[in-house]
Amino acid sequence: MSLRNNMNGPEGPSRCCDDGCDGLKNTQAAMERLGMEETPGCEARTAGEVKVNSKRFGRGAVESGLTHECGVFGAISTGDWPTQVDIPQVICLGLVALQHRGQESAGIVTSEGKSARTFNTHKGMGLVNNIFNDEAMKKLKGNLGIGHTRYSTSAASEEVNCQPFVVHTAHGALAVAHNGELVNCSSLRKMVLGRGVGLSTHSDSELITQALCLNPPEGETNGPDWPARINHLMRLAPLSYSLVIMLKDKIYAVRDPYGNRPLCLGKILPLGSSFLMNGCAKNGVDDRAEGWVVSSESCGFLSIGARYVREVLPGEIIEMSRHGIRTVDVVERPADKQQAFCIFEYVYFARADSIFEGQMVYSARMQCGRMLARESAVDADIVSSVPESGTAAAHGYARQSGIPFMEVLCKNRYVGRTFIQPSTRLRQLGVAKKFGALSENVRGKRIVLIDDSIVRGNTIGPIIKLLRDAGAAEVHIRIASPPLKYPCYMGINIPTREELIANKMDSFKLAEHVGADSLEYLSVEGLVSAVHYNMKTNPSDGLGGHCTACLTGEYPGGVPDDDW
Ligand SMILES: O=P(O)(O)OC[C@H]1O[C@H](OP(=O)(O)OP(=O)(O)O)[C@H](O)[C@@H]1O
Ligand SMILES: NC(=O)CC[C@H](N)C(=O)O
Ligand code: SF4
Ligand SMILES: [Mg+2]
Structure with missing residues (x-):
């Protein structure tokens, strides 16, 4: 899951938004790549009546797959500061574990807990390991801190938009x-600007930061009431976000009322903890906490000596201090709305060893594969997968169908982004070059090949050709998610409807187009029931609902109020 064919490049996606034009250069490049006519100015339109100032263009062009979101992380040590826990190191390792969620830039901000004036900050473009060298880590000394790894969705992939954002308020x-x-970035932006606040970027994350700084119109009697300010923001902007917010000596962990993006809590255990020594899940529950962490995903917890505790609930505001953690508020959704956790976290985004809703992502993916085998059986000699994220579903398909699993593709993890390859031919080769066929496993075989998703349809065709060239007798494609037909407005770079191959052809035509003997998708009902199969949260508690908008067009919080 580490390689994304992201064509954003160092200039990355940028947004030409209602009050600025900084996205135009990249917008034009993206248009050229898409073969569209360019007209000058923010309000200019293409022949197809697509506005240049739409966010969609601002994100730049991508060759294949869905580009990720971001990873957030926070850590605080408990007890009398300073303690033995190396907070900057914990955050850095936490971000490395979240690297698959965003590879454009990263940042860490720490506080020693004493002064409301000084935070230690280090941010940069690129991968976590390249940004945080020894010198940077020394500078980040602190007892609490937050970190971020970014895939941009609003505002360019540039240093100025790297997170975390830091502002100095009247209260520190x-x-x-x-x-x-x-989703309602545009109206919130107008509101914040209308209150006399200047914004220095087009980032919705900076907007959140500045919105938190606004003094409430009714005033505050005993200094700032941060939970009340957060609550106020959550009512103004109900989705989508998971946030970590740091003050001098506290961190607030916040998940939007729809629970659209993931966020979970972990406890840093003493080094001698039996949980860390033998990994037994029931141990560690009663161990004293040496600190607390909050993270987009739980996959990195063991590597930092932490134990997964639970998810942050939709709408919950958790305060983390040196005394421990406590829920300070829960902001409700409208009564008629379900939780809308992004179902694509299960399909593709998250690391397979992360836990959501009481189940491991890997188990949910396997279950998708089982369901797919029930819905779309085929006679074959072997089941195989497109590595990486198709593999768990392929194992599920194999178990359900009784057809043995065998690897047929080797993935070269060192193939870089395809944006450096100029021509269509070379870019297409780029997809094929990512994989090699294990020819002895392939020759003469009827293969069921499982992938997690088809987005633009650029990956699967060259792979089928590779397998046929290696002697495959038949190649049947089974996709462990339904056809992707609609854009995402909640932090995922899903292409335009026109670019999504499922809007251009049904599965029969697509099979023909990519050279498969057959091609079938998992149904929406199949995906939802596979995800529900091992889930521990209960829909009757208002939990366990999922966003499927990119599959069904039903958006949990409506469509954006600005111009996409
Ligand atoms: O239809 P397309 O637009 O070509 O994209 C679909 C492919 O993109 C993703 O894989 P990717 O190689 O990005 O990551 P992975 O290694 O996690 O599978 C996804 O798993 C599909 O294999
Ligand atoms: N992918 C994300 O979650 C991005 C967060 C934020 N919208 C940004 O562009 O920085
Ligand atoms: S539209 Fe799709 S990718 Fe976006 S949040 Fe919903 S399920 Fe996730
Ligand atoms: Mg893939």
């Missing part, structure tokens, strides 16, 4: 890291 410094995208 404030730092914010955000995963998600504000």
Whole structure:
């Protein structure tokens, strides 16, 4: 899951928005790549009546797959500061574990807990390991801190938009890291600007940061009431976000009322903890906490000596201090609305060892494969997968069908982004070059090949050709998610409807187009029931609902109020 064919490049996606034009250069490049006519100015339109100032263009062009979201992380040590827990190191390792969620830039901000004036900040473009060298880590000394790894959805992939954002308020410094995208960004932006606040970027994450700084119209009697300010923001902007917000000596962990983006809590255990020594899940529950962490995903917890505790609930505001953690508020959704956790976290985004809703992502993916085998059986000699994220579903398909699993593809993890390859031919080769066929496993075989998703349809065709060239007798494609037909407004870079191959052809035509003997998708009902199969949360508690908008067109919080 580490390689994304992201064509954003160092200039990355940028947004030409209602009050600025900084996205135009990249917008034009994206248009050229898409073969569209360019007209000057923010309000210019293409022949197809697509506005240049739409966010969609602002994100730049991508060759294949869905590009990710972001990873947020926070850590605080408990007890008398300073303690033995190396908070900057914990955050850095936490971000490395979240690297698959965003590879454009990363940042860490720490506080020693004493002064409301000074935070230690280090941010940069690129991968976590390249940004945080020894010198940077020394500078980040602190007892609490937050971190971010970014895939941009609003505002360019540039240093100025790297997170966490830090602002200095009348009540001290404030730092914010955000995963998600504000659906009503435009109206909130107008509101904040209308209150006399200047914004220095087009980032919705900076907007959140500044909105938190606004003094409430009714005033505050005993200094700032941060939970009340957060609550107020959540009512103004109900989705989508998971936030970590740092003040001098506290962190607030916040998940939007729809629970659209993931966020979970972990407890840093003493080094001698039996849980860390033998990994037994029931141990560690009663161990004293040496600190607390909050993270987009739980996959990195063991690597930092932490134990997964639970998810942050939709709408919950958790305060983390040196005394421990406590829920300070829960902001409700409208009564008629379900939780809308992104179902694509299960399909593709999250690391397979992360836990959501009481189940491991890997188990949900396997269950999708089982369901797919029930819905779309085929006679074959072997079941195989497109690595990486198709593999768990392929194992599920194999178990359900009784057809043995065998690897047929080797993935070269060192193939870089395809944006450096100029021509269509070379870019297409780029997809094929990512994989090699295990020819002895392939020759003469009837293969069921499982992938997690088809987006633009650029990956699967060259792979089928590779397998046929290696002697495959038949190649049947089974996709462990339904056809992707609609854009996402909640932090995922899903292409335009026109670019999504499922809007151009049904599965029969697509099979023909990519050279498969057959091609079938998992149904929406099949995906939802596979995800529900091992889930521990209960829909009757208002939990366990999922966003399927990119599959069904039913958006949990409506469509954006600005111009997409
Ligand atoms: O239809 P397309 O637009 O070509 O994209 C679909 C492919 O993109 C993703 O894989 P990717 O190689 O990005 O990551 P992975 O290694 O996690 O599978 C996804 O798993 C599909 O294989
Ligand atoms: N992918 C994300 O979650 C991005 C967060 C935020 N919208 C940004 O562009 O920085
Ligand atoms: S539209 Fe799709 S990718 Fe976006 S939040 Fe919903 S399920 Fe996730
Ligand atoms: Mg893939």
